Amino acid sequence: MLEELVGAAVGVGVAGLAYVTAAARVVKQYERGVVFRLGRLRGNVRQPGFQLIVPAVDRLRKVNMQIVTMPVPAQEGITRDNVTVRVDAVVYFKVVDPAAAIINVEDYRFAVSQMAQTSLRSIIGKSDLDDLLSNREKLNQGLELMIDSPAVGWGVQIDRVEIKDVSLPDTMKRSMARQAEADRERRARVINADAELQASKKLAEAAHQMADAPSALQLRLLQTVMAVAAEKNSTLVLPIPVELLRFLERGAQHPDYQPVERSLEATQPAGEQSVEQ
Structure with a gap:
């Protein structure tokens, strides 16, 4: 009888250990857990630490809450003053609502990337070449607003957007170099004058x-x-x-006025003049 009780206790212990092992989850400090029970969102977002779920019933999905640095592929476009440019940028964003990031959008990273590319092409078409080269801060703010507006419903917050590089055709570079050289030559001539x-x-x-x-x-x-x-x-x-x-x-x-030679002749004696003659 005792052996049966010991065997039952060991069996229960093993089953409990297996259950705890199957149900245990660890959420890291920079993550949040979203639990789905039979396909439906269950309760609040799980905080970092040791968490338990119901095996075979619950499913825990972890969402990274760190700031993500996403490079935007270079986009070609024509500016408002009809100049072909190639612009690339970088987007910094983070998840602020883990449940919305999982439920409202299939892949929030891909969605943010596509929205950033389309917004960048739109900014290129609305801006002049001088704005792309010298007024980037204003363009960065406009690009951030364009991306952040739809991203709010995805549980994503755009932290910062930066235009990284603007590539120009070689002909445009030579034209700008000649223009700068002519302007400097003009200023040099004005300064010399x-x-x-x-x-x-x-x-x-x-x-x-x-x-x-x-x-x-x-x-x-x-x-x-x-x-x-x-x-x-x-x-x-x-x-x-x-x-x-x-x-x-x-x-x-x-x-x-008298020449010097005539004045000297007038002062010489008559004998000396005859001798010289």
């Missing part, structure tokens, strides 16, 4: 001051000679100021 204008104004002011003080021109000439001589050049070109030539011209036109 402005510098020439400022320099001419300063030179005009200096010329007026030198006209009031003629000795200043001689001092400036000496400074130029010193600057050239400091380079240890073998040839030195000494310019003659125009003012000096004008001074000599005014002296030649003066009635009291």
Whole structure:
């Protein structure tokens, strides 16, 4: 009799252990469990930790609650200003309602991927090339709203959307490079012209001051000679100021002006003049 009781107890223990083994489930910290009993949603979402279900009756599906990083395949499109571009992006999203993510959509990852691709093509068609290249933050916000609107019913929340790269045709790259080069050349010419204008104004002011003080021109000439001589050049070109030539011209036109040779002949004695003759 005792042996029968021991055998029954062992049998019950083994059956209980097998039942617990079949019914035990472990939900990780970043997961949530959704239980279906005979195909119908059962109770609340199971929290992380040790959980028990009814074997052969209940079915536990685990849903990852971590943020998912999903790259969006590159999409080709024509912008509003008729430029063919190729744009790829990346979507960050997470599940906020595990039951809705399992019941309302067949595969929420695939659904988010397809919605991101169609939204990206729509954004390309509505935007200009300059917006795609320089105003990405605004486009990212618009793309996020377009994806998040249907994703709310799937129990998914779009955390962030980023346009990763914009590829342009080689002809467009060369055209943009020529445009940038022309713009820089224009700015360089404007800066040079402005510098020439400022320099001419300063030179005009200096010329007026030198006209009031003629000795200043001689001092400036000496400074130029010193600057050239400091380079240890073998040839030195000494310019003659125009003012000096004008001074000599005014002296030649003066009635009291006499050449140097004639003044010397007038001062010599008559005997010496005859001897020379």
